[in-house]
Amino acid sequence: MSRWQGIDEFLAVAETGSFTKASKLLGMSVAHVSRYVSQLEKRLNTQLLTRTTRNVVLTKEGEIFAHQTKQLQHAMDDARQLLAERQNSPKGTIKLTAPVMYGENYIMPAVHHFMQSHPDIEVISHLSNEQVNLLDEGYDLAIRLGHLKDSSLKARRLSERRLVMCCSKAYLDQFGQPHSISELHQHVCLIGNSSYWRVKEQGKEKHIKVTGRLQCNSGWALVDAALKGLGIVQLPDYYVNKYIQSGELLVVLPAVAPATEGVWGVYPPRQFVATNVRALLDHLAASFQVSDL
Template sequence: MNWEGISEFVFVAESESFTLASKKLAISTAQVSRQISALERRLDVKLFYRTTRKVALTEEGRIFYQHCRSVLDGLDAAERAITNLQSTPKGKIKMTAPVTFGEQYILPLLNNFMAQHNEIEINAYLSNHQIDLVDGGYDLAIRVGNLADSTMMAKKLGSRTNYVCASPSYITQFGTPHTLSELNKHNCLLGTLDSWHFKGDGRDLNVRVKGKLRYNSGFGLVDAALKGLGIVQLPDYYVQQYLENGELVSLLDNHRVPDEGIWALYPQNRHLSPKIRFLVDYLAAELS
């Protein structure tokens, strides 16, 4: 069978764009177009409807895509089967993680992992947005909190605790809130949300808070809390050291929500890959 143009055809069909397909394949848009045209001539059929704004499969194109996708999936499975015979993880890993948690924990662990496995290449992109792993070509994502995507494989790596806290100087000046309703008497240091999460009466609660300061930076909010400007709610990796040395005091502990999971998330066709398995197991051992 002549394989020329098959990969280009599948990528264009899935992205509905010659430009996006060329970026994924790391070739020029003109080359993608030439390969698709040659494929259509060879099959003597029109595979795509093309306009200046849209690319869509024809009926014949949809049928051909289903078969081509199955063939490429089979090739991927065959490659993974061979790779699984290797005792040493090797190859490229493209992954994503939340910005702050990634900077403080994941990237240093990746550096340690790569020092142990010199045949691994890692491309890590830090973002607080929920990235589509399949569309972006990612092998792995680190996520915190509740998981919504049931189509992915997931392994729990650890957990994090959310704290409400303030500096001793703030408490001395403005007092300690003992109930959730008392928060409206205090200056709450806000992030991107207007409500904080608590538990009460056996259920989860979202309590609307207000304040004179709003940052989309956890480090900025911690600094404000340390300087006595208000009360803050943040994950442990922002505030743990200050709680331990007494620069911040934990508040409303009886209303603290249960710890949230830290997860490794990856497409189902990656779960047998040695490089992914080794890395996920390593992260789980270090973060637990």
């Protein structure tokens, strides 16, 4: 019996939490999946799954084995992809995730253009402001904004963003122009997820606490409040650029703006980046007209 036998079946059960769902995923009978997983457990002399009448869950040993064998699956996928690269243009399915607003307005339009040029590409896109685990949830690509946390993932810089402090002329007419960071505490600030804003003073970045009448986790809602003269807001440039260009919002304290941050394409640390993923990364970088670091 092959030492690989049962691994695909086990991982399918581990990922779906069900022998029935795993059988549908693999296109085989439930009995076949169950038999191969049982044989695998027998060869390993270890129980990998706890089976009940309602669900199937991994044992501690099963979690360890699933993590390690998933890497074997990735290695096999890489090997197949390497061979496919010698024969085919980009094709297949790309599963990607991106933040909601940035994904809707920037990433997905570029992805749609990419799909027009590559009819054999399929895309499964999940827009969410939660950072998913690429390896555990099977994502090929994630778009991340700002400073990246240390991780084992690989990343490519696609574009950049900057934080902008701005408000309406009506607000300045009523409350006056702040001339320094220290004067911000005298002003009404529109607060997002955090009541601390990033600024740069004497070449060093720091966080300052701000206060105001409105706190909201929606960037668009804060833009609307700023346009209505309710306060000063600090947001990424892609929220406010068009209003600054039209003169509806005015930049405040531009000298203390923090350094620009990256927009990143993050992908699993495999030896070979899939042809379709690499092609999409190239397209996104070209679309944003920013080269790699």
